[in-house]
């Protein structure tokens with residue numbers, strides 16, 4: 001059976017709403033009647049409008065899994081979650097009157113999904129946990145997923161049934177298949193740009209309940225991978241599956257991935273194009289779920305970084321933000337700091353593909369931002385932070401709050417210098433070895449001692465952002481200059497924030513010393 005006769009291959013909604021400014025007093029539109037038809041391609045719109053002007057009918061989730069699945073909490077007005085109101089008021093109260101909100105793509109936006117697999121081989125459940133439980137809800141028609149994730153899930157379901165693959169049983173610790181990660185690449189330059197998104201190919205990572213590929217159930221794993229490849233690989237038209245990976249995990253905790261990864265079939269490297277650069281992402285590295293919205297954010301971010309700046313990208317993952325700045329803003333130096341060592345190969349591949357015209361030093365450091373954060377601040381003009389939902393580490397917040405008191409200590413300088421000898425840099429095309437340093441430009445003493453003038457905070461956790469923002473502002477060391485919101489997770493009450501802070505410089509005393517009165 002061809003993939004396209006599968007009953008659950010969804011239609012492809014491509015409505016895009018775009019709000020350029022965010023009036024604080026928008027009245028939410030009433031919910032649409034239950035019987036409205038799903039949006040169609042003819043409803044495509046890219047409009048600059050206020051929320052009240054947009055018909056809510058075109059912006060409703062209309063997902064059959066709403067309420068049973070925990071993924072979405074917000075059914076109507078996807079283009080403008082209520083939190084935007086709160087954000088607008090929050091930023092206004094801190095002096096930013098022109099907060100903008102980009103509502104981005106409303107359906108089919110999720111290009112990266114981790115799904116649990118439970119149930120029985122004859123009736124597998126592939127989806128998310130029901131709120132507050134470990135009961136998996138099947139979500140074959142998820143409206144958030146890129147449609148090709150849903151198609152790949154259906155193919156996987158078919159494979160599980162045909163090959164009698166046993167889904168994982170959490171209580172017993174038995175079964176074969178625990179989770180699947182599906183990641184879509186829309187990078188295919190053989191297609192016209194307008195067709196690339198809808199023809200995205202899916203990298204499938206099967207989380208297998210065994211220690212490694214030599215375990216007794218590994219034959220089944222290979223059978224399942226071959227099934228996916230035979231039915232969705234290059235022989236199917238259009239190709240659905242980009243590649244198949246295995247991850248081995250036997251622990252009984254809730255951690256999805258184990259440490260062992262194996263590439264099984266298809267292309268090993270996964271490429272995407274965002275922020276003006278080609279990026280490589282291995283399945284073990286962090287990747288943003290909403291590719292299009294992330295691209296919008298990066299393009300906005302570029303404008304806030306001066307040409308030739310020296311940048312520290314903290315919580316960098318595979319360094320996508322930092323490298324994109326290096327390429328677009330001709331940065332003198334970019335340091336990416338990331339705790340997960342698995343992100344290193346992706347960083348290296350991305351660097352190798354940069355055009356030769358990108359000069360300057362770009363490095364990736366496997367380090368914990370919370371340990372000696374001052375050493376990353378000193379010598380940078382701009383700090384970019386993109387922490388997990390819980391927000392900035394306390395030690396980093398403290399370093400930023402007391403920033404001007406950081407005369408670069410000998411410790412900071414030497415620890416930075418020490419790090420500089422160890423980064424995983426670099427441009428393999430220049431045959432740099434691990435442990436060697438590529439510096440496009442010698443570091444000057446002046447560089448090493450300067451303190452950042454700008455802090456750019458990218459946040460996926462609104463509550464922690466508000467807290468961190470207030471802490472920075474009450475320190476009087478930072479002023480909030482600009483803020484933008486992006487609809488990274490339509491269907492939820494979450495937004496991604498890009499906030500720009502400028503360091504308050506002490507005014508120099510201009511008056512002459514008063515003469516002592518005689």
Ligand SMILES: C[S@@+](CC[C@H](N)C(=O)[O-])C[C@H]1O[C@@H](n2cnc3c(N)ncnc32)[C@H](O)[C@@H]1O
Nearest residue numbers: 286315316317338339340368369370386387388
């Ligand atoms: C929201 S992700 C952002 C990744 C990257 N900026 C991107 O957009 O692809 C947060 C990243 O911070 C990393 N991280 C978490 N705690 C960290 C720490 N203490 N020091 C350094 N990196 C950390 C995580 O591993 C993850 O890759």
